[in-house]
Amino acid sequence: MRELETIQEFYEVRHKWIPNEIRNSLGHFNVFPLEHPNIGKDAKPLEYGRREWYNIVLVFGGGIFQCSGKEYQVKNHAIAFSNPYTPFGWLERDKITKGYYCIFNEQFLKKDKRIIEFPPFKTNTIPFYELTDEEANAVELLFKKMFDEVKSSYIYKYDAAKNVCGSQVAYHDEISEL
Template structure:
């Protein structure tokens, strides 16, 4: 299982103070100049991890990007769209690197604030192609948007975050327009369809934004009933397509979310346990310790050292 790179890790890597709004319901947003960002890193390289936040990058320079199971060469100018679902990184192939990137949580750009459901966008779907080579004109258009975002973020305008959401939404729509049309297999087999539906149902429950949110689908039977297939058949399909059982996939995702909540929120252990579908705190503690070899409290304490 790949490790999880959180916003706290991100700011720690840059030796920057951790903003107070990380893990809060209002969401988090920030924008960076790539030249300045690279200057704070020893080698200018990013770990190949799944992040706990969304990221849009405007890249100018020769790079090699690894995204899920794909390797893409960036010859000059590109847009990169990254989500918490898929691990990625890119490695600079020369010293001339510039551009911008912004990081934000889903709660910053939630549907009630922007009208967009991020997890539904093709740009952020597993199997998609979120690294787009762009022309000089397209680069200039996107660069102007990032400059507007950078300017607004440092302004005193009372509604600056509403305006920034509009700019980020424009970036997303631009990416959607540039997104290459992927060929669809008309004869896509039933196993793949079931797997896709299972993953969609599982991911739809995350991220957990409030302690009262909770997840509704927690067991293999919960998912099989929703998908109208027998639990044994669902398990067989997932073993064929992913190599893991239904329960293992569910538990892995719940464990990843537990680490995010322990790291990025100040919620009590009981609140986190309830939000992840555990009726007893002891059951959650045993579950977490089985996966992390640490209790939730010790895991959280270790992060603060």
């Protein structure tokens, strides 16, 4: 298992750039589509280990999510949550056809902790949920809204993206009660 991966390492290794806002005290938030070479043919596993950020991942297709020493099989569509205290990784990412993920740190949520108080972010809970087609499509729309907000020039775009992220958490509460 690798040691704690920092946000700066995440950007340097996977994206070859570092956003300016990770250096300020306001915290960090970003959203990405899952793309080749991280999914699809010849995709390599994501090394099992801890990261210094919170993560929400939506995947379409098959794969294996590892968390806290357990493995969770993606049958069709799934959403997974991780936190800085729990190691996670992905196996068989070559069967994932598309997806999205967002990362954020605790500083970003300084004034609003409701997202990280959400049960799947807690240790000793199952942070993985299979989704129906309808649920996966609804969550995908939320990810697309977050992506659009972050890419916009709107001055409060991160607050807007945080609100969409909170909507995603609230939506998950609704589907998990069904």
